[in-house]
Amino acid sequence: MQDFFQLPVFGVFISIVAFAGARELRKKYNYILLNPVLVAIVSIISFLLIFNIAFEDYNRGGKFISFFLGPSVVALGVFFYEKYEEVKQNLKVFLLSVAAGGVTGILMVIIFLLLFKVPDFIIESLAAKSVTTPIAIEITKLTGGIPEITAGIVIAVGIFGNAFGPFILKKLGIKSKVAIGTALGTAAHGIGTARAFEESKLAGVYSGLAMCVNGIITALITPYLLQLFFGLFS
């Protein structure tokens, strides 16, 4: 039976079925923790544990699915071009906001983790935790962290932003929907963007663009920031 689970088609099939099922579940019950990605991942992990299937066996098929992350990142460039016109009149403030938020986020997570004295590979895996999963994974591969840890935390950050982002921002006195959208895209990538679209269409567009811009900024500076801090503290 273990041989059977090593067939790539097993990993491909269970990924698609789990995701499709999780999306149906979300349509029926609109509850934040029923996030389709979270539900799909938890159900696949449970299945693998129950039937004692190694992750490596699952991933023989899984990697055919994750292969498409590469072209999807390129597709984000097309999305950015399409929506670019809508933020043009606010462009300078928008870029400043995303850059300031993005850089502060990377600095803060590195500083906190250094203070708590967690091992370096965890810091390397979490530095890019605010950006969209495919980009965060690529950054982690370059910095020497573990991409799977990155993926898990990035998804958790997205769900946190989706669930609590607008509430926290409103408590802190933010009123502008565009501000909430930009903040969600900068801090909580695509999953946060889904929430921004619930606030308003324009907030969603700003959020999607913030996600792309912060992806690029974070990809460019994270390796250097990590080098700088590890240099200072070792």
Add this chain to the structure above:
Amino acid sequence: MLKALAYIFGFLLLGELITYFFELPIAGNILGMFLIFLALRLKIVNLEDVKPASDKLIKYLVLFFIPYGVGLMVYFKIIADYWLPISIAVIASTIITLYVSAIIIEKFGK
């Protein structure tokens, strides 16, 4: 659709090629994203020629990272050992990021 896919994969390949030859510290797909944006802005590529493929890829983006999420199962123990510092660092820095981004637009945006 085929033409659109060829463009997307073409730009991905171009990004990978450039990072490979110049040994840039940036992933090929991120460079590809930047290059396709540039090509669209400079009208080297038409939006209609790439949109069919890019729309589909973005629609299913979340499906594509599920295998990485599942991979987290291999690292359960590490995460469990450091769950408190990780949670504090991640939540605090996320809230700070949210606020810094939002307040700048709130104060200076139109």
